[in-house]
Amino acid sequence: MTAKIKLATVSLAGCFGCHMSFLDIDERLLTLLELVEFDRSPIDDIKHCGPCDVGLIEGGICNAENVHVLREFRKNCKTLVAVGACAVNGGLPAQRNHLDLGDILQEVYQTSLGLAPGSAIPNDPELPLPLNKVHPIHEVVKIDYFLPGCPPSADAIWKFLTDLIAGRTPALGHGLLHYD
Amino acid sequence: MSFELETADINPENLRRVAIDPVSRVEGHGKVTLLLDENNQVHQVRLHIVEFRGFERFIQGRPYWEVPVMVQRLCGICPVSHHLAASKAMDIVVGAAQLTPTAEKMRRLMHYGQILQSHALHFFHLSSPDLLFGFDSDVAKRNIVGIAAQYPEIAKKGILLRKFGQEVIRITAGKRVHGTGSIPGGVNKSLSKDERTELLKDAYTMVAWSREAVNIIKQLHQQNPALYDTFGAFRSSFMSLVAADGSLDLYHGALRARDADGKILFDQMDYQNYDQVITEEVKPWSYMKFPFFTALGPEAGWYKVGPLARVQNCDNIPTPLAEYERREFVAYAGGKPSHATLGYHWARMIEMLFAAETIKDLLHDDDLEGTDLVLSGERQKEGVGVIEAPRGTLFHHYRVGDNDLVTMANLIVSTTNNNQAMNTAVREVAKKYLNGREITEGLLNHIEVAIRAFDPCLSCATHALGQMPLEVSLIDAEGGVISRVSKDSDGLRRLT
Ligand code: SF4
Numbered sequence: 001m002t003a004k005i006k007l008a009t010v011s012l013a014g015c016f017g018c019h020m021s022f023l024d025i026d027e028r029l030l031t032l033l034e035l036v037e038f039d040r041s042p043i044d045d046i047k048h049c050g051p052c053d054v055g056l057i058e059g060g061i062c063n064a065e066n067v068h069v070l071r072e073f074r075k076n077c078k079t080l081v082a083v084g085a086c087a088v089n090g091g092l093p094a095q096r097n098h099l100d101l102g103d104i105l106q107e108v109y110q111t112s113l114g115l116a117p118g119s120a121i122p123n124d125p126e127l128p129l130p131l132n133k134v135h136p137i138h139e140v141v142k143i144d145y146f147l148p149g150c151p152p153s154a155d156a157i158w159k160f161l162t163d164l165i166a167g168r169t170p171a172l173g174h175g176l177l178h179y180d
Numbered sequence: 181m182s183f184e185l186e187t188a189d190i191n192p193e194n195l196r197r198v199a200i201d202p203v204s205r206v207e208g209h210g211k212v213t214l215l216l217d218e219n220n221q222v223h224q225v226r227l228h229i230v231e232f233r234g235f236e237r238f239i240q241g242r243p244y245w246e247v248p249v250m251v252q253r254l255c256g257i258c259p260v261s262h263h264l265a266a267s268k269a270m271d272i273v274v275g276a277a278q279l280t281p282t283a284e285k286m287r288r289l290m291h292y293g294q295i296l297q298s299h300a301l302h303f304f305h306l307s308s309p310d311l312l313f314g315f316d317s318d319v320a321k322r323n324i325v326g327i328a329a330q331y332p333e334i335a336k337k338g339i340l341l342r343k344f345g346q347e348v349i350r351i352t353a354g355k356r357v358h359g360t361g362s363i364p365g366g367v368n369k370s371l372s373k374d375e376r377t378e379l380l381k382d383a384y385t386m387v388a389w390s391r392e393a394v395n396i397i398k399q400l401h402q403q404n405p406a407l408y409d410t411f412g413a414f415r416s417s418f419m420s421l422v423a424a425d426g427s428l429d430l431y432h433g434a435l436r437a438r439d440a441d442g443k444i445l446f447d448q449m450d451y452q453n454y455d456q457v458i459t460e461e462v463k464p465w466s467y468m469k470f471p472f473f474t475a476l477g478p479e480a481g482w483y484k485v486g487p488l489a490r491v492q493n494c495d496n497i498p499t500p501l502a503e504y505e506r507r508e509f510v511a512y513a514g515g516k517p518s519h520a521t522l523g524y525h526w527a528r529m530i531e532m533l534f535a536a537e538t539i540k541d542l543l544h545d546d547d548l549e550g551t552d553l554v555l556s557g558e559r560q561k562e563g564v565g566v567i568e569a570p571r572g573t574l575f576h577h578y579r580v581g582d583n584d585l586v587t588m589a590n591l592i593v594s595t596t597n598n599n600q601a602m603n604t605a606v607r608e609v610a611k612k613y614l615n616g617r618e619i620t621e622g623l624l625n626h627i628e629v630a631i632r633a634f635d636p637c638l639s640c641a642t643h644a645l646g647q648m649p650l651e652v653s654l655i656d657a658e659g660g661v662i663s664r665v666s667k668d669s670d671g672l673r674r675l676t
Contacts, residue, residue: 013231016207017256017357023305024356026343030336033325043305044323045204045625063231092253096234104237109462112236113577113590115469116461116478124465126213126228151256151357180355 005165006052008039008077012066013093013134014059016042017151018084022056024154035165052077054164057143060090061135065128074141079164082143083157085150085179087136092150094134101132145170148179183600185607188215188224195223200624203227203631205306205323207257208595208638212606212627220617222610227603227631229468229638239589244270244580245364247589251576252358254593255637257301259358260294260349261569261594264431265576268565270364272452273580275557282550283366288431289542290352290361291567292535295430296386297345298570299487299532302635303393304338307525310629311400316622334396337389341532344379344386348539351375366554376543383540387501390533394505397526401512412521412605412630415440416482417473418489419597421568424448426495428506428534430568436493437473437483442517445473451566454575458592468638470599471592482600485572486634487527492517497530499537505530521605524633569594571635595636605630 011019019042023029040049049055055077061067074080085091096104109121137143147160156176163170188195192215201211209231215224235254239247248266252259264287271277279287309322312331320326328335346356351371353359361367401408417440421433435449435457446457460469461478472481483489492510497503509518509526542548565576572594579588595602609630614623 011209013233015253015256015259017253017259020256020357023301023342024346026339026346027336029324029339030328030332033328038323038325042202042204042207044325045319045628047200047202047204062233065230092250093233095238099234099237104234107237108234113588114455114459116459119460119462120464122462122464122467124228126211126226126230126465127467128230130232150253154356180358 004037005035005054006039006050007036007041007054007056008049008052008073009041009056010049010058010069010073011042012057012059012070012087012137013062014084014086014091016058018058018086019043021149021151021154022083022157025158026154028158032161036161049073049076053079054161055080056083057081057087057137058083059086060093061131061137061140062093063128063130067140070137070140079144080141081145081147081160082137083147084152085148088138088146088148089136090134094136097133101130147172148177150180152176153178183604183607185222185225185610186603190217190223192224198619198624200627203628203638205309205628206632206636206638207255208636210631210636210638212631214610214614214619214627216619220615220619222615225603225607225610225627226465227599227606229466231638232467236589236591239578240586242586243584244273244578244586245584247578247586248362248364249358249360251591254591256357257637258294258298258569258571260290260353261567261574262576263353263359263362264291265565265567265569265574266578267362267364268432268567269563269576269578271565272563273560273578274365275559276365276555278555279366280550280552280555281547282370283553283555285542285545285547286352286367286370287362289371289539289548290349290359291431292538292542293345293348293352295345295535295570296390296532296539297342297349298635299528299535300338300341300345300393302570302632303397303525303529303532304335304342307632307635308334308338310625310632311397311525315626315629316620319621319625322625337392341386341389341393344382345535348379351379363554365556368553370550370553371548373549376548380540380543383536383543387533387536387540390529390536391501391505394526394529394533397529398505398508398512401522401526408522409518409520412609412633413519414521414601414604414608415519416484416601416604417445417476418484418493418517420485420490420493420573421451421566422447422494423498428490428494428497428531430490430531430535432567435566435573438493438517440517440519442492445476451575452564454564454566454577454592460592460596466599468596468599469592471597472600483597484601484634485594485597486524486570487531488518488520488524489572490568491527491530497534499534499541501537502530502534505533521608521630521633524635528635571595571637572597593637595634595638598634598636602631602634602636605633
């Protein structure tokens with residue numbers, strides 16, 4: 001038996017919808033488990049990515065920790081894939097990019113409805129530094145493949161992965177390539 | 181104010197920091213930090229929500245009819261909940277608080293599909309490894325892959341239950357994740373006969389498998405009450421929507437809250453006035469706010485939401501099999517409210533059974549094939565939409581200007597309602613299991629087991645943003661600076 005492909009997945013500034021779409025391969029998940037071994041992923045308890053064949057990144061970059069995790073993935077994964085609109089171009093979270101970070105902060109923590117008196121903006125050292133803009137991941141590291149869609153369909157993810165595992169250049173074709 | 185173990189009683193610089201980062205097998209981005217002294221006594225435990233998105237702010241200025249589609253991107257596990265809560269708020273705005281029967285039933289079907297898929301995902305894919313293998317079992321095996329290897333039947337049924345829920349969503353909303361079926365004042369499609377027949381084919385099997393799932397978790401409780409009744413348990417009030425007759429309804433109703441002994445605090449409260457009963461506190465160490473019942477104050481007024489609250493808050497469940505299981509649950513707890521954190525799993529599976537039965541019943545209703553889909557009436561400036569999402573009560577509140585653009589948005593997501601409850605649960609577990617011991621991976625997983633019981637959606641809970649006390653540069657692959665953020669610092673921040 002040939003060695004299993006090592007696969008890691010992570011959600012950065014995303015909504016987990018791309019991971020959901022991945023799980024939407026349904027019973028094919030059981031087939032996939034024969035072919036791949038999971039490294040770090042939200043579905044297991046491996047907290048740091050080790051050397052891997054493929055890394056799937058959901059979500060863009062909205063804070064310093066995202067940058068750190070993305071670099072860790074790039075360092076360890078032979079093939080790195082931007083999965084979904086957020087990773088490819090920032091997606092919906094990037095709608096905050098035309099606004100001033102400080103203003104949003106103030107509104108959410110100090111002037112919005114129903115706040116207890118004396119509420120202040122969270123500022124603990126344990127909270128990672130937010131960036132003033134949300135960035136697509138290719139601005140930070142080199143990305144090998146871009147899988148568009150919000151989220152890409154389960155069939156698209158399946159076709160992509162099975163192509164890659166079989167050593168073919170992944171090709172989605174007309175029906176599977178979409179942007180909504 | 182601060183709760184026990186929330187803030188270290190001695191100088192944190194003399195304490196050792198242990199972090200669980202990221203909390204895994206949950207949805208979203210969170211971490212737990214512990215501060216321990218040299219004898220491994222725990223002095224501080226916090227569940228931090230570390231990410232921000234800013235939805236409430238950037239929804240402003242968008243046309244109101246976009247909102248139900250936009251807000252789904254808060255959360256890919258429960259997008260339907262946000263889709264429907266926002267739609268319900270916008271129903272009020274377009275003057276259509278009462279929908280056509282077809283529209284309401286389509287939405288109900290969509291919502292119960294969502295409950296079914298989310299509960300199945302949480303139980304089978306995420307939590308069952310802890311429950312079936314043990315909290316400190318081998319980390320390599322403690323996941324759905326391990327379950328598939330050792331309990332292939334359970335894994336397969338879990339996958340197919342989730343698939344069925346996702347198919348209900350696809351057929352009612354157009355897409356499994358981030359569909360567009362619901363619009364202000366109604367829906368944009370109904371079902372064809374073929375679609376109904378197609379779904380009905382599997383509906384009975386799903387009811388049967390949901391029953392099996394209830395039995396799995398019930399037996400785990402009965403076999404090991406010493407663990408299941410006490411693990412991470414704490415007393416608190418609880419809240420949920422209930423129907424006008426007090427029965428369980430996850431799509432619509434009015435607010436009911438009880439204290440820890442089960443005494444009613446308020447009942448049949450119109451959620452349009454939710455801001456009269458709930459206030460939110462902000463703490464410096466989490467982007468997630470801490471809501472409490474205003475009348476009781478932050479110390480005594482926090483509460484829990486979600487399956488454990490709902491199953492005990494309602495007077496009955498309107499489908500027979502789930503009602504039978506509810507009675508079993510109540511009897512097991514001895515007629516008093518159960519505050520067992522692991523009881524969430526049991527209650528969740530009872531709800532999954534309720535969802536499966538409800539879907540089956542709805543699919544027999546010819547109204548689903550109706551053509552009267554949308555209503556509108558007198559335009560209002562403001563609307564609140566509330567729904568029982570898989571994880572608990574979800575509030576969406578909007579104001580809309582005369583030009584149809586949103587001017588104000590306020591969200592209290594389900595997981596935020598459970599913020600204090602989750603923090604209390606992990607502190608209880610830390611006190612009991614970690615104090616004075618050498619910290620191991622297995623012990624730390626006990627903390628995560630307590631968090632997972634709530635099925636938190638940390639993704640949903642990240643609609644706020646943080647301060648920038650240091651300078652950070654974002655460098656691109658070629659070494660160029662893309663972004664630099666800086667701010668005066670009044671504290672140390674770890675640069676990652
Ligand atoms: S691309 Fe869409 S589905 Fe994927 S994480 Fe972003 S918002 Fe969610």
